[in-house]
Amino acid sequence: MKVAVIGAGNVGGTLAQRIVEADLCDVVLVDIASGMARAKALDLADAKSLTSITAKVEGTGDYKKICASDIVVVTAGFPRQPGMTREDLLKKNVSITRQVVKEVAKYARDCILIMVTNPLDILTYVALKESNFNPKRVMGMGGVLDASRFSNLIAQELNVSAESVKTLVIGAHGEAMMPLLRYCTVNGIGVLELLSREKLDLIVENTIKRGAEIVSLLGKGSAYYAPSAAVFLMVKAILKNEQKVVPACVWLSGEYNLKDICIGVPVKLGRNGIEEIIQVKLNPKEQKQLSNYAQSVKDTFSRLKK
Ligand code: APR
Numbered sequence: 001m002k003v004a005v006i007g008a009g010n011v012g013g014t015l016a017q018r019i020v021e022a023d024l025c026d027v028v029l030v031d032i033a034s035g036m037a038r039a040k041a042l043d044l045a046d047a048k049s050l051t052s053i054t055a056k057v058e059g060t061g062d063y064k065k066i067c068a069s070d071i072v073v074v075t076a077g078f079p080r081q082p083g084m085t086r087e088d089l090l091k092k093n094v095s096i097t098r099q100v101v102k103e104v105a106k107y108a109r110d111c112i113l114i115m116v117t118n119p120l121d122i123l124t125y126v127a128l129k130e131s132n133f134n135p136k137r138v139m140g141m142g143g144v145l146d147a148s149r150f151s152n153l154i155a156q157e158l159n160v161s162a163e164s165v166k167t168l169v170i171g172a173h174g175e176a177m178m179p180l181l182r183y184c185t186v187n188g189i190g191v192l193e194l195l196s197r198e199k200l201d202l203i204v205e206n207t208i209k210r211g212a213e214i215v216s217l218l219g220k221g222s223a224y225y226a227p228s229a230a231v232f233l234m235v236k237a238i239l240k241n242e243q244k245v246v247p248a249c250v251w252l253s254g255e256y257n258l259k260d261i262c263i264g265v266p267v268k269l270g271r272n273g274i275e276e277i278i279q280v281k282l283n284p285k286e287q288k289q290l291s292n293y294a295q296s297v298k299d300t301f302s303r304l305k306k
Helices: 010-021 034-046 086-107 120-131 143-158 197-218 225-239 284-305
Strands: 002-006 026-030 057-060 071-074 112-115 138-140 169-171 177-179 244-253 259-270 273-277
Touching: 002 010, 002 086, 010 026, 010 034, 010 225, 026 034, 034 057, 071 086, 071 225, 086 112, 086 120, 086 284, 112 120, 112 225, 120 138, 120 244, 120 259, 120 284, 138 259, 138 273, 143 169, 143 177, 143 197, 143 225, 143 244, 143 259, 169 284, 177 197, 177 284, 225 244, 225 259, 244 273, 259 284
Parallel strands: 002 026, 002 071, 026 057, 071 112, 112 138
Antiparallel strands: 138 244, 169 177, 169 259, 244 259, 259 273
16 A cells, blocks of 8 residues: 655655554655655655564655555645735645646546645645545545644643543634534543533634644744644545544535535545545534635635636
8 A cells, every 4th residue: 555645844754754653554755845755755764674664665756656546645835935925825835736636636546635735625625626536535634633632632621631532623624613512522421511611612712723823833834743643544544444433624515505615524534535424413503604614715716716
């Protein structure tokens, strides 16, 4: 089995390390900065003799090497530069995504595609349209990361293991994300029974701000340990056909009363990619929030076309 990671920066490089160290499958790192991709692959391979890892790892700038990949993960993109507006950045990353996905569709046309580059919900849709893949094989990593941050903050507050906290975050991968409290439990015990509403509201707020908090502390770049761990979980669920239920950014065709949009909802992941879209009950307020966000994504697309 083989996973190609496009973009060998912080998220891509750390993801490659996680896959190789778990000896899950072979990895090809591709970057426009091919020297960096090669360097990281050599460095990862040099560590193999210190362990019992057999997975192969290769770095390149040549897309032919992604041939026969089971999964392609796209982390390629640019962070916001001084003087650049959000819209400028969006245009730049849309153009990179189109370029990259064109190559993916050419050389790995049977793969499952996982988008990571932000703004995620928009770029997952761009990737779906550009690849022309079956929507079951295209998804974005957002909800797994947001839920892991939410779980971690709840676990800290309750002084329980993070792994025992199960949370669900749907909708946007961004400030409009929707942590659904009544679907969050500590091994089956509803968090609403364990923490006050005020405490939970504060934790939700801190979850939403977590990405920005890390960006501001780092001074340069954005989070990559938890993001790469979140992608790793999705890659493993697919390759091992785990039928794992996670939130992911997927194309909707009527589910949640939304059509022709990529947005975060719970899905079941297995060897075919998105095995099922799971529809949980939303109250009218939540449905409105989700629909409003979907509309804002559609408005962004209309602006981009101008
Ligand atoms: N083809 C291939 N690689 C590219 C291209 C391209 N057209 N354009 C840029 N890249 C590469 C860059 O050379 C860089 O190595 O993408 C890599 C991005 O890495 P980083 O700048 O380190 O960014 P990273 O922290 O990995 O985040 C990547 O994931 O979580 C999201 O918001 C994050 O959108 C960002 C993405």
